[in-house]
Amino acid sequence: MRVSQLLGERYKERAFEIESQNLMTRGGYIKQVGNGIYSLFMPAKRIARKIENIIREEMDAIGGQEVLFPVVMPASLWQKSGRFESVGSELLRFKDRSGADMVLGMTHEEAAVHLASNVAGTYQKYPFMIYQIQTKFRDEPRARGGLIRVREFTMKDAYSFHTSKEDLERYYELCFHAYERIFARCGIPEVIAVKSDSGMMGGKVSHEFMLLADIGEDTLALCPHCGYRANMEAADCIVDELDDEPEAPLTLVETFEHKTIEEVCRFLKAPAEKSCKAVVYQRNADDSYVVVFIRGDIEVNETKLRNYLKSEIHPAIELESHELCAGNIGPVGLAKSVTAVFDRSLLSRKNLVCGANREGYHYSGMNLLRDVGKVETVDVGKAMEGGICPDCKKHGITIKNGVEVGNIFQLGTRYTEAMEMQYDAADGSRQYPIMGCYGIGVGRLMASVCEAKHDDYGPIWPMSIAPWQVHICALRVDDPRVKEEAERLYLELTSAGVETIIDDRAVSAGFMFSDADLLGVPLRVIISPKTLARNAYELASRDKSIKRDIAPDTAVGELKALIESMITR
Numbered sequence: 211m212r213v214s215q216l217l218g219e220r221y222k223e224r225a226f227e228i229e230s231q232n233l234m235t236r237g238g239y240i241k242q243v244g245n246g247i248y249s250l251f252m253p254a255k256r257i258a259r260k261i262e263n264i265i266r267e268e269m270d271a272i273g274g275q276e277v278l279f280p281v282v283m284p285a286s287l288w289q290k291s292g293r294f295e296s297v298g299s300e301l302l303r304f305k306d307r308s309g310a311d312m313v314l315g316m317t318h319e320e321a322a323v324h325l326a327s328n329v330a331g332t333y334q335k336y337p338f339m340i341y342q343i344q345t346k347f348r349d350e351p352r353a354r355g356g357l358i359r360v361r362e363f364t365m366k367d368a369y370s371f372h373t374s375k376e377d378l379e380r381y382y383e384l385c386f387h388a389y390e391r392i393f394a395r396c397g398i399p400e401v402i403a404v405k406s407d408s409g410m411m412g413g414k415v416s417h418e419f420m421l422l423a424d425i426g427e428d429t430l431a432l433c434p435h436c437g438y439r440a441n442m443e444a445a446d447c448i449v450d451e452l453d454d455e456p457e458a459p460l461t462l463v464e465t466f467e468h469k470t471i472e473e474v475c476r477f478l479k480a481p482a483e484k485s486c487k488a489v490v491y492q493r494n495a496d497d498s499y500v501v502v503f504i505r506g507d508i509e510v511n512e513t514k515l516r517n518y519l520k521s522e523i524h525p526a527i528e529l530e531s532h533e534l535c536a537g538n539i540g541p542v543g544l545a546k547s548v549t550a551v552f553d554r555s556l557l558s559r560k561n562l563v564c565g566a567n568r569e570g571y572h573y574s575g576m577n578l579l580r581d582v583g584k585v586e587t588v589d590v591g592k593a594m595e596g597g598i599c600p601d602c603k604k605h606g607i608t609i610k611n612g613v614e615v616g617n618i619f620q621l622g623t624r625y626t627e628a629m630e631m632q633y634d635a636a637d638g639s640r641q642y643p644i645m646g647c648y649g650i651g652v653g654r655l656m657a658s659v660c661e662a663k664h665d666d667y668g669p670i671w672p673m674s675i676a677p678w679q680v681h682i683c684a685l686r687v688d689d690p691r692v693k694e695e696a697e698r699l700y701l702e703l704t705s706a707g708v709e710t711i712i713d714d715r716a717v718s719a720g721f722m723f724s725d726a727d728l729l730g731v732p733l734r735v736i737i738s739p740k741t742l743a744r745n746a747y748e749l750a751s752r753d754k755s756i757k758r759d760i761a762p763d764t765a766v767g768e769l770k771a772l773i774e775s776m777i778t779r
Contacts, residue, residue, distance in 0.1 A: 211252070213725065216252065217252065233664055233728065238728070245361065248653075254656065254677075262343050262364075262652055264392055264674065268395075273339055274340070274368060278342050278344065279325065281315050281345060282315070283313050283315055283320065285310070287320040290630075292628055300350065317649075318344070322369035333373050337381060339368055341367065342368075345362065356657055357654055358425070360653065363654070368647070369646070371626075371644070373635065375644060379620070385646070385648050386618060389618065393616070396655060402420055403420075404419075404444075406418040406444050418441055418617045419614070420613065422610050425613070428613070429611060429612075430609070431593040433604070433606065438600065438602065438607075443511065443514070447508060447553075458560075460574075460576055463571065463572050466570055474572055480574075481507075483505055483506065484506070485507075486503050487505075488539035489510045490534065490539065491515070499548040503551070508555050509592040510592070511590055514588075514590045537565070540564040540572070541564060541578070542582060543567050616648075616650040616655075618648045619647040619648075621644075623645070667724070667728070668729070670730055673777045679710065681712075681713070682711070683726055684737050685722065686738055689739055695737050700712045706766055708770060708773065713726065732773075733769060734752065736749075746761060747760050
């Protein structure tokens with residue numbers, strides 16, 4: 211490829227705060243079409259194709275069969291699984307010209323079951339895995355960060371089918387390690403796997419693969435002692451054990467206009483961890499009230515709460531019309547018409563401050579078991595910095611941000627049962643196949659590599675996914691010898707199968723090098739009157755680890771050997 215013919219402009223001015231979006235926009239990789247919708251220029255398309263090929267190789271290596279599902283599906287498939295009604299506005303629904311309900315695919319569990327139904331009717335066909343690399347659309351409400359969070363995206367999604375939970379677990383482990391190889395080959399071996407919440411996908415076991423980054427929207431709980439890792443949505447919240455102070459009596463205290471937990475604790479000179487706060491929600495289905503009682507220094511994890519209630523919820527909008535005393539809600543004497551959820555953190559403290567369900571009053575000395583009774587306690591709290599690790603039981607949980615670059619789920623029989631897919635088992639009975647699901651976003655992975663591998667001047671693409679392997683910079687292309695040598699090397703490298711781009715423009719060295727930095731090609735060969743005067747080309751790597759002369763006669767061989775050594779396999 212010649213830079214003089216390459217479509218897309220590169221420029222110096224900073225475009226966005228998120229570095230990958232900034233560099234990929236300035237470098238002529240992407241162009242926004244609409245909110246969360248992008249076109250890819252040639253450099254980005256070449257990177258995406260290489261990522262896709264790495265994914266294909268690793269999926270094929272564990273027995274995957276590549277297929278292709280439709281982008282548009284009849285709503286009947288999703289109605290059968292129950293997700294047509296349960297998934298929110300992220301799923302784009304529309305009618306075709308005949309008035310039939312249709313959906314634009316955001317994931318393809320239903321299509322995978324439909325494809326496998328009736329063609330995998332006997333246990334002898336199992337196990338198997340099918341996968342695709344396909345365009346999807348999710349009407350994401352918070353598109354941001356260029357390709358980090360988009361509405362239209364290319365994704366590899368795979369679906370495995372098994373006759374036993376043990377076989378699913380075996381294959382899940384295979385796919386787990388295949389993902390580790392994919393991320394290492396793409397240049398970010400530092401990606402970590404964390405336990406996650408399955409969300410709308412279903413299933414009880416799931417992991418997300420995370421690249422730790424300040425710009426990440428996912429919050430992770432990590433233990434430096436034993437390696438425990440979990441997404442905040444799934445991380446256990448464990449607080450100090452029971453304290454040993456003597457029990458105080460439940461005492462009604464006038465707190466006047468003080469209502470928030472901060473105001474009340476300050477007024478009563480009590481630390482937040484010695485209080486019980488009430489957080490009020492309503493179920494989406496019927497607007498019925500749910501009050502969560504939790505220790506005052508802990509935030510409610512709404513994902514855990516939804517999973518416990520098996521219901522979508524939203525923060526309460528209006529309390530005045532109900533039997534709840536806003537700002538003074540407590541567990542003692544709570545109205546029977548509301549659902550009370552008690553977080554297990556309340557069991558670890560005695561003598562708590564809480565609302566008295568009476569305007570202007572709170573209680574001190576509250577003890578949950580004594581004053582409310584034996585109630586079910588559940589974990590609906592967010593893990594805390596410095597909290598107790600659920601595995602090794604040591605203090606020191608750290609909270610970090612991460613970008614999700616892949617996920618895997620053990621789905622079980624949720625979809626096969628809903629869609630009535632069965633097979634003939636070895637004992638002659640009819641059984642539902644057990645499923646696993648495995649996804650990687652191609653564009654997000656590309657942007658994540660850029661986020662992890664860049665300097666102030668541009669991306670530093672790993673050799674395995676770089677848009678080109680060698681970038682020839684012909685300085686003073688008006689010099690006949692420079693032009694001749696640059697063209698000769700370009701043709702020889704291209705003939706030898708080396709992916710090469712040549713900057714053949716009559717521009718200044720600074721302008722040329724600035725563009726080269728934004729293109730991020732791993733190896734750069736500079737040919738100029740100065741280098742030719744010493745009968746050499748100058749070789750430099752984009753990461754600045756290499757800078758030396760190479761002889762023109764041996765340049766092709768040296769570059770090929772260097773490229774081979776820089777590819778992670």
